[in-house]
Each structure stands twice: as C-alpha cells, then as structure tokens.
Amino acid sequence: MFGQKTQPSWFFGSAKHAEAVNRLVYLVECREPVAVLSGPDGSGRSRVLERVGRELKRAGDRVLMISLAGLDSEAALWQLVSRLSASAGNSRSMRRHEQLNLLRDELAGLSQCGTHTTLLLDDVHRADADAGVLLRFLVSLAASGSCSVSLAAAVESEIPEELGAHVYLPVRLERFTAAESAGFAAELLQRLGVETELMDANTLRAIHEVTRGLPLRLQQLCELLQAWSEAWPGGEFSADTVRMIAAEAFTSTATEAPPLRALRMA
Secondary structure, eight states: OOOOOOOOOOGEEEEEEEEHHHHHHHHHHOOOOOEEEEEEEESSSSHHHHHHHHHHHHHTTTEEEOOOTTTOOOHHHHHHHHHHOTTTTTGGGSSHHHHHHHHHHHHHHHHTTOOEEEEEEEGGSSSSSHHHHHHHHHHHHHHSSOOOOEEEEESSSOOOOHHHTSSSSSSEEEOOOOHHHHHHHHHHHHHHHOOOOOHHHOHHHHHHHTTOOOOOHHHHHHHHHHOOOOOOOOTOHHHHHHHHHHHHHOOOOOOOOOOOHHHHHH
C-alpha cells in the first residue's frame, strides 16, 4: 500500500494512472452516486484518489478522504462527521442514529448551497466487517438524490456488495508490463539524477521482475538505485545489482529506509 505518505507529483506521469484519475473525475462530474477504483496493493490506488480529490477541489467540490483500514462503522462515521461538521465537537457522545442524522443534515446543507460533496473512501476492503452499515447509508444518500454527494471507493479486487448495484463503470489499475516498467523506471531515475544510458535490456528486465510491475516497488527500487549511484559514482548498473538490492529491500520489514547492507555489498 501507498499508505499516507506524500508521493511526488511525477508519479502521475504514468498514462494508466492519469487515465484512472480522468475516469473517476468524469464519473463524479456526471454525478454518478458511486465510483470504484480497484487494483493490487502497490498499484497506486491511494495516490489516484488523492489526485482525484485535488482535481475535484479545483472544480469547487467539497472533498473528504479517509482510509477505512481497520475502522468499524462507528469510527468511520465519527471521522466523517468530525471533518464535515463544525458542530461535531460532542459527536463522540452521540448515538449512532444522531451522528447519521448530523451527517445527512450537513450534506443536505451543502447541497442546498450548491456545493457537491465527494467522499473518497480508501482501503474499503480493509474496513471492519460492520463498516457495511455506514456504506449502505452513504450509498442510499448518494443514490436517492436527497443530497448532492458522490462516493469514490478504492478496493483491492472485489467490489463490496453495498456498492456494487450502483457502480456504473469500475476503474481498474493493472500492473505495468515490462515495457511500461522500463519506461517508468527510466523516467524516474532521470528525474532523480541517475544516468540510465548504460542500463542494458537485462537490467531493465530485472527491474520489472523484482518489482512485479508495481509502481510502489518501482519507486522504492529507483530511490535505492539512486542511493547506490551516489555511494559509487560511475558504477555500472547491472541485473545482478538490481536483484541484490531488491532482495533485501522487499524482504525487509523496514521499507522506509534504504537497505544499507546491499549498498555496502554492491
């Protein structure tokens, strides 16, 4: 998962991600009640949702984005209410039906003022089982037309039953092909100041194999290759170097830090 880290804007140089952003924005602008983005972990779901949110904010929408990972219906509802309502200071002490009414009233009020609200729900597949109660409530609001609101939800694969009946056009992120991985890595390495002219076909193939065509892994590997090139200026990249660094990077629990052992051994 991309989690909540801020990724650089050049991530969206990927045509696949730009297309996903455009499709989701289009669905919301057409006032479809529900849009769903799916893709494997590491494919960029969170970053796509964030870019969609920025585009919709520029268009005048009120946008709220939350991750449902590990949240039950009560916790997710509180997050929405507390971020949407100025009078939500005591919402923790409210009963569920009172919070639902407050959420509905806030959305209806924005709608009456001519403001469309888009709720970006990330990691829906990782929500607690009873989060479906909240999803059904939100879908009913969006589908009924009583409030001007749309939902854009990100899931790994299967579309939740609570959303499925209202999804007009699902948007899917796929892994990169070998050629796409090579292009993505070459562009990113160049932006990071790494010379790529001497990288042969075997090295590019190795980059695709060890990252499995996932943008998150590609980004992490390219940053590690940058660190390697800075530690050994003029060193030549090879497929073996890529595999050695990746072997530690993608089996380590500390994915935030460069694999120092691999850099020392290179």
